[in-house]
Amino acid sequence: EVQLVESGGGLVKAGGSLRLSCAASGFIFSTYSMAWVRQAPGKRPEWVSSTTDSGSYTFYGDSVRGRFIFSRDNAKNSMYLDMNNLRAEDTAVYYCVRLLNGYYENWGQGTLVTVSS
Amino acid sequence: EIVLTQSPGTLSLSPGEGATLSCRASQTVSSKYLAWYQQKPGQAPRLLIYAASSRATGIPDRFSGSGSGTDFTLTIRRLEPEDFAVYYCQQFGSSNSPRYSFGQGTKLEIK
Numbered sequence: 001e002v003q004l005v006e007s008g009g010g011l012v013k014a015g016g017s018l019r020l021s022c023a024a025s026g027f028i029f030s031t032y033s034m035a036w037v038r039q040a041p042g043k044r045p046e047w048v049s050s051t052t053d054s055g056s057y058t059f060y061g062d063s064v065r066g067r068f069i070f071s072r073d074n075a076k077n078s079m080y081l082d083m084n085n086l087r088a089e090d091t092a093v094y095y096c097v098r099l100l101n102g103y104y105e106n107w108g109q110g111t112l113v114t115v116s117s
Numbered sequence: 118e119i120v121l122t123q124s125p126g127t128l129s130l131s132p133g134e135g136a137t138l139s140c141r142a143s144q145t146v147s148s149k150y151l152a153w154y155q156q157k158p159g160q161a162p163r164l165l166i167y168a169a170s171s172r173a174t175g176i177p178d179r180f181s182g183s184g185s186g187t188d189f190t191l192t193i194r195r196l197e198p199e200d201f202a203v204y205y206c207q208q209f210g211s212s213n214s215p216r217y218s219f220g221q222g223t224k225l226e227i228k
Contacts, residue, residue, distance in 0.1 A: 035217075044205060044219040044220065044221055044222055045154075045162060045205065045207075045219050046219070047216075047217035047218075050215060050217075059214045059215050095161055100167075101149070101150075101167070101168075101209075102149075102150045102152075102209025102211075102215075102217070103150075103152045103164055103167045103207075103209070104152075104154070104162070104164060104207070104217075105164055105173070106164075107161035107162060107163070108161065109161060110161055
């Protein structure tokens with residue numbers, strides 16, 4: 001069974017930093033592209049960032065490019081999102097997601113990030 | 118950037134009835150990259166339909182997807198109590214870099 005477990009969310013002040021982690025199990029992590037998707041309260045989901053199976057290519061949404069860094073450690077079946085210079089509008093539930101052909105095939109339970117201004 | 122517009126915003130129906138949800142794109146979308154998700158309160162979205170008409174693993178056959186070009190439809194036959202949720206359509210595109218976008222959602226509520 002595919003399992004994706006996020007951690008690291010919490011309350012942070014505007015301008016601060018936070019690191020999210022995702023532990024994957026139940027599939028061969030190193031063969032899948034992965035993504036972070038966030039969802040602000042009452043809003044639609046929003047793609048944040050995605051990376052290829054090896055981590056050689058990483059892409060970012062316009063709203064986070066230059067502030068967030070997505071990395072993965074295939075040896076540890078884990079991925080990370082380093083979030084810097086956080087803004088109030090970054091407040092959301094952040095999901096770790098397994099990608100397949102452009103779809104969000106499997107989702108974690110999410111971790112809440114709250115940025116106070 | 119492709120904008121997805123879903124209608125209606127809210128759909129009020131009774132269990133046993135059928136539901137038709139619409140997703141319209143601002144530009145032509147490849148059917149290969151159009152998906153539908155279901156989200157219940159406090160839960161992550163769940164993939165229902167991919168490639169416009171293929172059901173994801175474990176999804177009951179009362180859920181079906183159709184459409185092409187700019188107009189796509191999610192149909193739910195004989196609504197069950199657990200089907201009342203928010204539904205999103207999503208498309209994937211790539212030019213220089215990947216782009217994923219969601220519609221604003223349709224809330225399916227019990228009448």
